[in-house]
Amino acid sequence: MNIRALLVFIFLLSVMGRHAQATTYSMPKNINDTVITQYPDGVALTRADQDETLLDVARRFLLGQTEIVRLNPDVDRWLVKKGEIVRLSNHRILPDSPHNGITLNIAEYRMYYYPPTKKGETPQQVMSFAHGVGRQDWKTPLGKTKVERKIMNPEWHPPESIRREHAANGDPLPVIVPPGPHNPLGTRALYLDLPGEYRIHGTDIDKINGIGMQITHGCVRMYPKDVEELYDLVDVGTPVYIVKQPIKVGWLDNVLYVESHPDLEGEETTLDQRFAIALGLIKKANNNQEIFDFDQQALNKSLKEQSGEPIAIYERLPPLEEALVTPETVPVPLIPVPAKPSRQLTGKSSTVAKTSSTAKSLAPAKNSVAAKTLVPAKTSINPGRKGSPDGYYHGN
Numbered sequence: 312m313n314i315r316a317l318l319v320f321i322f323l324l325s326v327m328g329r330h331a332q333a334t335t336y337s338m339p340k341n342i343n344d345t346v347i348t349q350y351p352d353g354v355a356l357t358r359a360d361q362d363e364t365l366l367d368v369a370r371r372f373l374l375g376q377t378e379i380v381r382l383n384p385d386v387d388r389w390l391v392k393k394g395e396i397v398r399l400s401n402h403r404i405l406p407d408s409p410h411n412g413i414t415l416n417i418a419e420y421r422m423y424y425y426p427p428t429k430k431g432e433t434p435q436q437v438m439s440f441a442h443g444v445g446r447q448d449w450k451t452p453l454g455k456t457k458v459e460r461k462i463m464n465p466e467w468h469p470p471e472s473i474r475r476e477h478a479a480n481g482d483p484l485p486v487i488v489p490p491g492p493h494n495p496l497g498t499r500a501l502y503l504d505l506p507g508e509y510r511i512h513g514t515d516i517d518k519i520n521g522i523g524m525q526i527t528h529g530c531v532r533m534y535p536k537d538v539e540e541l542y543d544l545v546d547v548g549t550p551v552y553i554v555k556q557p558i559k560v561g562w563l564d565n566v567l568y569v570e571s572h573p574d575l576e577g578e579e580t581t582l583d584q585r586f587a588i589a590l591g592l593i594k595k596a597n598n599n600q601e602i603f604d605f606d607q608q609a610l611n612k613s614l615k616e617q618s619g620e621p622i623a624i625y626e627r628l629p630p631l632e633e634a635l636v637t638p639e640t641v642p643v644p645l646i647p648v649p650a651k652p653s654r655q656l657t658g659k660s661s662t663v664a665k666t667s668s669t670a671k672s673l674a675p676a677k678n679s680v681a682a683k684t685l686v687p688a689k690t691s692i693n694p695g696r697k698g699s700p701d702g703y704y705h706g707n
Contacts, residue, residue, distance in 0.1 A: 333438050333541075334349060334438065334439045334440070335436055335439075336349060336438075337435065338410075338434055338436060338437060339564075343562060344561065344562045345404055345563075346568050346621060347403050347437060348563075355400065355401035356396050356397065357397050358397075359391045359392065359394065359397065360393065361393050362390065363391050364390065365379050365387075365397065366379075366388070368399075369441075369522075369523065370520075370522075373440070373536070374399065374441055374523065375420045375421070375441035375443075375522050375523015376522065376523040377420055377523045377524055378420065378421075378441065378619055379397070379399075379523075381617065382620065383397055400620070401620075402620065403421070404559040404569075404570045405423060405437065406423060406554055406559060408552040410433070410434050411428075411550060412550035412552065413425075413545070413550070413551045414551075414553075415531055415551065415552070415553045416556050417553065417554070417575070418554075418555045418556050418575065419556075419557070419572045419619060420442055420443065420523045421439060421440070421441060422440045422442050422511075422531070422533075422541075423437055423439050424439075424440070438544075440533055440534070441533070441537070442511075442523070442532060442533045443523060443524050443533075444531060451530070452505060453555055454552075454553055456551045456553065457503070457548055458504075458511075458545055458547050458551060459504040459547065460501075460502045460547060461499075461500070461542060461545075461547060462500045462502070463499060463542070465490065465494075465496045465499075466488065466494075467487070467488040467494055467495060467496050468487055468488075469486075469488065474486075493515050493516070495514065495518060497532075497533075497535055499513050499538045499542040500512040501542065501545060503551060511531045511538070512531070512532060512538060513532070513533055513534075513535050513538040514532045514535065518532070557571065557573070557574065557580075558570070558571050558572070558592060558614070559592070560589065560595075561596065565627050565629050566626045567593070567602070567625040567626070567627070568621035568622060568624065569589060569592075569614075569624050570621040570622070571614050571616075572619050582615060586610070586611075586614060589610060589614060593605065602625055606624045610622075
């Protein structure tokens, strides 16, 4: 993208931000691909038209606070100067969960809603919303549940434990908090079929900047506009999958991406542990076959920085039916990617250059394997998702 086009794109995002709606993505054309893109140009930036905070930008584009701060480590959270450029999210890897109903990935403070489809059809769109989750001492539970009931303008009956907590902090709560601007449930609440009154709900004007943070008593808190839209779309009985997937791996157009998010408060994994998780997910994404010549430097960068932005780590040949369209060898097409891997294609469709031998890897030495000749990708559909019980989906 040239400079002029980039400036036009930035201007368009500035205008769009004033009328932000829920982020709706088209599903990839290949049903086995799981990377979704909002802006096809591959660059998502906005220019501040006045002095503001990163939280103001996040709210305008319906992003969470943690997300926008991680994307802009060099921007002052509390002072974005007029004319300063702010980076926005563009690509996301879908969580490893069924593509129906609602998936809450608490590790990325993000929700994914797949609108209903006719029997036998695959979803054509997915909607994504930022949300807050439970604090360290009030964790949001994991597992499969469903929407049990919906209430507009709900009253809040704070449990005794929460009333004691507020009283100890000098902020006593009434037995019933009526609907209104200071009701922490906001204007809409979707009650989940879980013990303990867990809900997906809106927020009050006092805590709106907590969207995208670990701040609730276990419920899932959304922006007012988002929860009102979701409320109208979701029926009682809609399945809800609550997962915790700080590392995600997925394909798009024969390019493999990895996306990494920081640990939740009270949890801590080492780089070696994250690398081991990523290796397992890479193998799973490749029909349970090892990939030896991925870009290890790019993977280490993702796992270390944990920006939440998908990074390309490997490119494979297209399936045979695509490669044999003409008698001549068809080169692997290059596509815009969120972050370019350090290696480059050789220009032939049969091999990929080895990762630079001078790059120092943070991964265990036994994983440093010489590059091999690539083979065409298999065309069969991946087997049903199965994973470990640590937040990755393990049902049918």
